[in-house]
Amino acid sequence: MELRQLIYFVEVAKREHVSEAADTLHVAQSAISRQIANLEAELGVQLFEREGRNVKLTPIGKYFLPHAEAVLRAVENAKQQIEEYLDPEHGTIKIGFPSSLASHTLPMVISSFKEEHPNVKFHLRQGSYHFLIEAVKNRELDLAFIGPVPTDEKELKGEILFMESFAVLLPLHHHLAKRERLALNELRNEPFVTFPKGYVLHTIVINACRQAGFSPIISSEGEDLDAIKGLVSAGIGVTLLPENTFYDTMPRYTVKIPIDMPQVKRNVGVIYSTRHNLAPSVKVFYDFVKQFFSRLQQYQ
The missing domain is CATH 3.40.190.290 (D-Maltodextrin-Binding Protein; domain 2)
Structure with missing residues (x-):
């Protein structure tokens, strides 16, 4: 099984159209069809079925999709960690937040952090309480600001900030x-x-x-x-x-x-997954956040 086969499979599954997936990935349609056929042959199952000009996942294809996505996320996280170990000051941090913290708390924290670490980039995602918990557990987000901090999630660690x-x-x-x-x-x-x-x-x-x-x-x-x-x-x-x-x-x-x-x-705090180590730039930001709110509480 090759990584590109998983990439092609996930893209076709999202678009439900081989030619659109080929355009997005900038490869020939025949190359995608061939690699998916090879993947199906290796697995011994049919992952897609045709519906007119479109394709749809078979039941076993739907089962396989989240596993393929998890593999691709793991590879992407591994690449990110390697890049950040080489240079933590140029990493990218994926942060989730609820709408209730969007107008004041989050901008205040990030702007203060950027003053000390101007080259670190952020990918921000707003979401509901349960979305943020699941996104952190699935490694779609590195950290999430949340309130209240969940106490019954074994795969998460939470730090109350205020x-x-x-x-x-x-x-x-x-x-x-x-x-x-x-x-x-x-x-x-x-x-x-x-x-x-x-x-x-x-x-x-x-x-x-x-x-x-x-x-x-x-x-x-x-x-x-x-x-x-x-x-x-x-x-x-x-x-x-x-x-x-x-x-x-x-x-x-x-x-x-x-x-x-x-x-x-x-209470309002920050959560991360305990299933993997924080990347260097994420660890720098996490420590900064804890110190930032500790100083803020002392000042108040």
């Missing part, structure tokens, strides 16, 4: 908008705007309300922060959001009020 509080976001003309602080149970009869079920911020809001003695009335849902803030601004409902989300983008016609009781908080 704690942050949640605040209530109300429409400007809400009858509670002029209060300096609020108890969460004062919102028991209010319609809530939240992330959909399955999002970690949805779970945090539900659990906080239950701790305050009620189940929230969810009137609307949004899949990103701007949508949720926009719905609150339009008077559709109220919401709870982390303090990080208010630093640079306080929406018009809204008011942010701290919560007195119960205190709603989450």
Whole structure:
């Protein structure tokens, strides 16, 4: 089995078209067909079946695909580590992050790191809580910023960087908008705007309300922060959001009020896979992040 056979196989599987895969890889279509035929002969199975001008993975092809992708990722990671051992200051770091850390925390950390390590490159990927966990485990990402840090994932190591509080976001003309602080149970009869079920911020809001003695009335849902803030601004409902989300983008016609009781908080940290060693440039960044937030906490 040759590496190029796996490369050809994965590209055809993604495109479901041999000629398109050939154009992308800049090789002849006949070369791809020949190498896939050789791969099928070696494995003793049919990986693709024709559907008109397209090709589709067979059931065994679908089973083989993630294994082929894992091999290619491992080879790419090995090449990266060799390059970085030769020169850690010119590495590339693949980082994941949630939308709640996109406007303030992540830019602050990366800009500070780039001042000391200007030649290190970053590949950034925003994603949901569960996507980030799986992407780190599958080595699609080197590190991920996440909140809260998962405690039940054996293949991951997490480092808590800081704690942050949640605040209530109300429409400007809400009858509670002029209060300096609020108890969460004062919102028991209010319609809530939240992330959909399955999002970690949805779970945090539900659990906080239950701790305050009620189940929230969810009137609307949004899949990103701007949508949720926009719905609150339009008077559709109220919401709870982390303090990080208010630093640079306080929406018009809204008011942010701290919560007195119960205190709603989450930890925010960074995770990486324990199944392989961190590449040199990734290790440099990881150590920098820990020191950066340690100094920040002392200053605060």
